[in-house]
Amino acid sequence: MLPTRDQKLWMYETMLVSRFFEETIEQIYLEGKKPVFNMAKGPIPGEMHLSNGQEPCAVGVCAHLTPSDIVTSTHRPHHVAIAKGVDLKKMAAEIFGKKTGLSGGRGGHMHIFDPDVNFSCSGIIAQGMGPAVGAALSRKLQGKEGVAVSYIGEGAANQGAFHEALNLAALWKLPVIFVVEDNAWGISVSKESSTAVPNNALRAQAYGMPGHLVKGNDPIAVFSAAGEAIRLARSGGGPTLIDIETDRLAGHFMGDAEGYRPKGELDSPRARDAIPALLKRLQAEDGLTDADNAEIVARARRKVDEAIKFARESEYPAPEEALEKVFA
Template identity: 90%
Template sequence: MLPTRDQKVWMYETMLVSRYFEETIEAIYLEGKKPVFNMAKGPIPGEMHLSNGQEPCAVGVCAHLTPKDVVTSTHRPHHVAIAKGVDLKRMAAEIFGKKTGLSGGRGGHMHIFDPDVNFSCSGIIGQGMGPAVGAALSRKLQGKEGVAVAYIGEGAANQGAFHEALNLAAVWKLPVIFVVEDNAWGISVAKATSTAVPNNAMRAQAYGMPGHLIPGNDPIAIYSAAGEAIARARSGGGPTLLDIETDRLAGHFMGDAEAYRPKGELDALRARDPIPALARRLQAEDGLSDDDNGAIMARARGRVDEAIKFARESDYPAPEEALDKVFA
């Protein structure tokens, strides 16, 4: 299963939107946090986890999904949210803590929730797997359309929730796809020192489901594997595990000194950045012209600028609104 030219252009443009969005958020996040980094300062206080480099994991899968399909993501969620179609303006406002945000500014960047496109994420490691299995079960029991996709990092595959979710999904033959974004680092712990198997695709066999390792951080290869897995789920074939080797081009969080990385690793990762790699492929294989590329880049930048302007100009909620929508 290969994408059409239009689908490849969509993937490329969506990756650009995600990258521009995060580069802009990064610059704003650092306002007021220099020369001495203080997480509590600036217009966006708190932690910030960027997904630069992992954009192929989002577009290759979400290219096959509709708003009826459910996606749960991780504490590093922006690329997946954007690819799933989350409202970019309201997501930006949520990150800024504004009342026009998806949750009125209550959730922040690790708790993005958009019911219009069935997207959610959590700051708790592996937390989205159970809800994804539940969503898939509800659809199966009610005869509704749709599949569920649960994104996790490779570190979460060592959590109990991972094994419980895979087991139930397989027992009940649910329409759910588990996507492991393997960037080789669980915060500052290398996968080789924390995980007993060389890749998490191997673990799928223990639960009676297909497991596919997708190397190279290649959105086209991810699209092909995800297309087969999602088609299998839609036809009643049950769950699949996709283990995607990807690259984290930033620290675990903004302010991470990354002293744990071997010398030269970041330079090597940046040299194989998947966005210019896809642009070159579009130019070579699909006749993408410089003018076309320029228009795509401008359109992506315009979407981000519009969203950031909306967030900057939106009002903060009144202090008393902190008591709204709280269970007593």
């Protein structure tokens, strides 16, 4: 399955929005945190995990989804949230801790929740897998259409929740797709030092489900693998695991010195950045002109600028609102 020209254009623009959004968030996050880095300072306090480089994992899958399909993501969620259609202005406001945010500023960037498009994420490793399986079970028991997609990092594949989720999904033949974003590093621990198998697609066999390995951080290849998996799930064929070899172009979190990376390791990933690579394909295969590209780039930047402006100008919640919408 290959994407149409319109689908490729959507993937390209969505990847640009994600990249521009995160580059802007990075600049703002560092405000007030220099010259001595203090995570508590600035307009965006706390941890910040950027997904620069991993955009193909988001667009290649979400291109096949509708708002009624469910997606659970990780502590590095912005690219997936944007591709799933989460309101960019409200997401920016949530990251800033503002009243106009998706959760009134309570969740921050690791707990983005948008019921309008059935998106959620969590800072707990592998935490979204169980809810995704539950959502898929709910759809099946109620006879409703829709699939669930659970994003995890390669480190999460070594958690107990991973194996429990795959087992139940396969046993009950649920419409769920597990997407492993393999950026080769679980915080500062390499995959080679933590995982017994060369790729996590091999683990799908143990649970009687298809497993696909996608190399090259290529959104077109991700699109093809995801299309097959989602078609199978929608037709009652059960779950699939997709392992995507991708690139984390930033540290595990903002402020990460990355002393654990071998010198020069990031040179190749930066050279094969998926965004300019997709642009070249659109120009060569689909007749995208420089004028067309300039319009797309400008539109993507405008979306981000408007979202950041909305977030900066929004009010903070009153202190007493911290006691609202909580479990007693």
